[in-house]
Amino acid sequence: MIKLAIDAMGGDYAPKEQVEGAMLAIKNIPDIELTLYGEPAKIEPYLTDSTRISVVPSEGVINMGEKDPIRAIRSNRKSSMAMALSSVRNKENEGVVSSGATQALIAGAHILVGRMKSMKRTAIAPLIPNIKGTSTILLDAGGNLEIKPEYMVQQAYFASIYAKEILAIEKPLVGLINIGSEEGKGRVLDQEVFKLFKENPNLHFYGNVEPKEVLNPPCNILISDGFTANIVMKTIEGTAKGVGAILKEELKKGVLGKLGLLFSIRNLKRFKKRLAPEEIGGAMIYGLNGVVIKAQGSSKAVGFYNGIRQAANVVRQDVIKKVHSVIESDNTDEKP
Amino acid sequence: MIKLAIDAMGGDYAPKEQVEGAMLAIKNIPDIELTLYGEPAKIEPYLTDSTRISVVPSEGVINMGEKDPIRAIRSNRKSSMAMALSSVRNKENEGVVSSGATQALIAGAHILVGRMKSMKRTAIAPLIPNIKGTSTILLDAGGNLEIKPEYMVQQAYFASIYAKEILAIEKPLVGLINIGSEEGKGRVLDQEVFKLFKENPNLHFYGNVEPKEVLNPPCNILISDGFTANIVMKTIEGTAKGVGAILKEELKKGVLGKLGLLFSIRNLKRFKKRLAPEEIGGAMIYGLNGVVIKAQGSSKAVGFYNGIRQAANVVRQDVIKKVHSVIESDNTDEKP
Numbered sequence: 001m002i003k004l005a006i007d008a009m010g011g012d013y014a015p016k017e018q019v020e021g022a023m024l025a026i027k028n029i030p031d032i033e034l035t036l037y038g039e040p041a042k043i044e045p046y047l048t049d050s051t052r053i054s055v056v057p058s059e060g061v062i063n064m065g066e067k068d069p070i071r072a073i074r075s076n077r078k079s080s081m082a083m084a085l086s087s088v089r090n091k092e093n094e095g096v097v098s099s100g101a102t103q104a105l106i107a108g109a110h111i112l113v114g115r116m117k118s119m120k121r122t123a124i125a126p127l128i129p130n131i132k133g134t135s136t137i138l139l140d141a142g143g144n145l146e147i148k149p150e151y152m153v154q155q156a157y158f159a160s161i162y163a164k165e166i167l168a169i170e171k172p173l174v175g176l177i178n179i180g181s182e183e184g185k186g187r188v189l190d191q192e193v194f195k196l197f198k199e200n201p202n203l204h205f206y207g208n209v210e211p212k213e214v215l216n217p218p219c220n221i222l223i224s225d226g227f228t229a230n231i232v233m234k235t236i237e238g239t240a241k242g243v244g245a246i247l248k249e250e251l252k253k254g255v256l257g258k259l260g261l262l263f264s265i266r267n268l269k270r271f272k273k274r275l276a277p278e279e280i281g282g283a284m285i286y287g288l289n290g291v292v293i294k295a296q297g298s299s300k301a302v303g304f305y306n307g308i309r310q311a312a313n314v315v316r317q318d319v320i321k322k323v324h325s326v327i328e329s330d331n332t333d334e335k336p
Numbered sequence: 337m338i339k340l341a342i343d344a345m346g347g348d349y350a351p352k353e354q355v356e357g358a359m360l361a362i363k364n365i366p367d368i369e370l371t372l373y374g375e376p377a378k379i380e381p382y383l384t385d386s387t388r389i390s391v392v393p394s395e396g397v398i399n400m401g402e403k404d405p406i407r408a409i410r411s412n413r414k415s416s417m418a419m420a421l422s423s424v425r426n427k428e429n430e431g432v433v434s435s436g437a438t439q440a441l442i443a444g445a446h447i448l449v450g451r452m453k454s455m456k457r458t459a460i461a462p463l464i465p466n467i468k469g470t471s472t473i474l475l476d477a478g479g480n481l482e483i484k485p486e487y488m489v490q491q492a493y494f495a496s497i498y499a500k501e502i503l504a505i506e507k508p509l510v511g512l513i514n515i516g517s518e519e520g521k522g523r524v525l526d527q528e529v530f531k532l533f534k535e536n537p538n539l540h541f542y543g544n545v546e547p548k549e550v551l552n553p554p555c556n557i558l559i560s561d562g563f564t565a566n567i568v569m570k571t572i573e574g575t576a577k578g579v580g581a582i583l584k585e586e587l588k589k590g591v592l593g594k595l596g597l598l599f600s601i602r603n604l605k606r607f608k609k610r611l612a613p614e615e616i617g618g619a620m621i622y623g624l625n626g627v628v629i630k631a632q633g634s635s636k637a638v639g640f641y642n643g644i645r646q647a648a649n650v651v652r653q654d655v656i657k658k659v660h661s662v663i664e665s666d667n668t669d670e671k672p
Binding site: 067129130131142145146177179182186187188210211212213214215216227228230231232234235236237238239240241242243244245246247249250251253254256257259260261262263264265266267268270271274275 | 403465466467478481482513515518522523524546547548549550551552563564566567568570571572573574575576577578579580581582583585586587589590592593595596597598599600601602603604606607610611
């Protein structure tokens with residue numbers, strides 16, 4: 001049995017959508033056992049089944065807009081998020097799924113779950129849609145703003161193993177986000193990372209990738225430092241939102257337009273769905289002693305269920321242990 | 337008369353669209369005089385009028401994919417781009433409009449036009465669309481990858497004066513591109529720039545702006561270093577392109593969808609036009625001893641004409657001199 005902790009109280013529509021997502025997971029994934037952390041009275045109305053599911057009472061929630069995430073976690077050890085994370089450290093569970101505040105979850109995961117010894121920095125890796133209908137791994141979307149090139153190599157290992165084991169990509173291609181495609185482009189950091197990636201036998205390195213190909217990349221993994229990749233992620237979000245707003249405004253204009261809109265309504269819904277992040281899964285925090293998945297704050301039941309499925313897959317495929325092995329073999333190579 | 341140099345040979349559809357754009361400018365802007373640099377035999381078929389327009393023969397073109405832009409400029413002094421730029425240094429013209437290779441134009445502008453003495457670094461500032469139907473100034477989209485905070489203050493002055501004089505915004509608001517909205521977010525650079533902007537009496541500083549608002553920003557100017565702003569620009573481009581491709585694919589599906597598409601065709605054209613960069617003007621290179629406008633490489637006549645109009649406006653409003661005055665007064669304040 002794969003044991004997962006569910007932060008039932010985090011998220012815009014918690015606990016309803018989180019609990020309903022958990023019920024979907026119990027129904028569809030036979031080898032999981034879930035523990036819901038939250039307020040029993042608020043959770044119970046949505047608990048339609050008690051198979052392989054239990055509730056552990058928690059007190060309080062970490063707010064979404066928390067200014068000081070470290071303090072928030074330290075002073076709310078009984079919150080649903082903190083208790084779910086602690087249960088992984090205590091080996092009661094192997095993973096956590098939460099729709100709670102991202103920065104608090106990252107900070108909490110560091111403090112309460114702990115970092116893999118072999119991996120020097122954590123990273124957060126959302127999946128972004130692409131025009132082929134599959135997804136691209138983007139990282140580091142906000143973990144470490146300033147980072148050493150060698151640590152990015154470890155993060156690229158993690159992403160490559162994740163892509164192979166979870167996305168079933170045999171030879172995952174790594175692309176370095178950059179302002180130009182030729183070698184030598186970018187800042188000192190980018191040039192150094194390029195060299196390390198290029199000469200690394202454990203990575204399939206595509207080269208530099210300009211974000212004008214961000215939704216149609218020639219690779220499976222797009223990597224940069226925690227500042228740049230976060231900016232890329234938020235620019236994708238902002239552009240998609242803006243383009244959507246302009247489209248909506250224009251499509252409604254005129255009698256013909258209104259008629260066209262009527263006929264196109266199903267198509268536009270499918271279009272919107274293809275761009276919805278929760279359809280393709282949550283963001284995984286790489287580099288921890290356990291599996292932590294950040295589902296979208298605005299997750300509905302199906303989106304949250306996708307996050308649980310993802311967590312179960314990562315546990316089932318033993319991704320963390322496989323990453324550890326590659327990093328260890330790497331260190332052995334360096335000091336023979 | 338405002339005298340402008342036109343690089344007639346640079347651009348995907350040169351010289352046809354560039355010359356036709358110049359003809360439109362002559363027709364619509366009474367106080368300009370244009371000199372076209374290019375191959376007379378190729379230009380003449382599109383020259384429908386000789387009022388306030390002359391042709392100066394050039395030899396060769398700087399290629400779009402030029403790997404070494406500085407060498408390209410130095411070894412092609414008779415190219416249309418180099419001659420147009422040199423004419424500004426020689427005071428024959430006050431500005432240049434070119435659809436040629438961006439990096440070559442930036443390098444050429446440095447070498448042949450020269451930097452304003454008071455401004456320490458140049459910057460390139462494209463206009464990006466927003467959902468209000470106006471445009472936002474984005475900078476530095478590729479000039480200086482690593483930059484000192486004080487130089488970004490000078491660039492913000494330039495953008496503010498441009499916004500006031502050319503976009504007619506009385507109190508242009510400056511937003512610092514960042515991964516979070518609160519003060520203290522971001523890298524060391526971002527934190528330092530935040531402080532300098534905040535305490536500067538010559539700027540209207542909005543604060544940090546996350547790029548999830550990039551097409552609907554709470555400010556008129558979005559600024560970051562030359563690496564980050566270039567990444568933002570290219571991510572907008574990539575997302576808009578990707579979203580467009582997904583939309584096209586989905587809208588064509590099914591009989592109802594096809595019918596809807598038929599009715600919506602005009603609306604979709606307007607939608608596309610609102611996102612087309614050439615509709616709102618070219619990118620200006622800030623910090624030079626003359627006006628240099630980079631029009632889109634794919635400019636058609638109207639787009640290129642917009643670039644010429646923009647150059648004429650910048651000359652007419654004496655933007656460079658006004659920027660110089662603000663920077664000078666700033667320096668005087670520091671050393672009383």
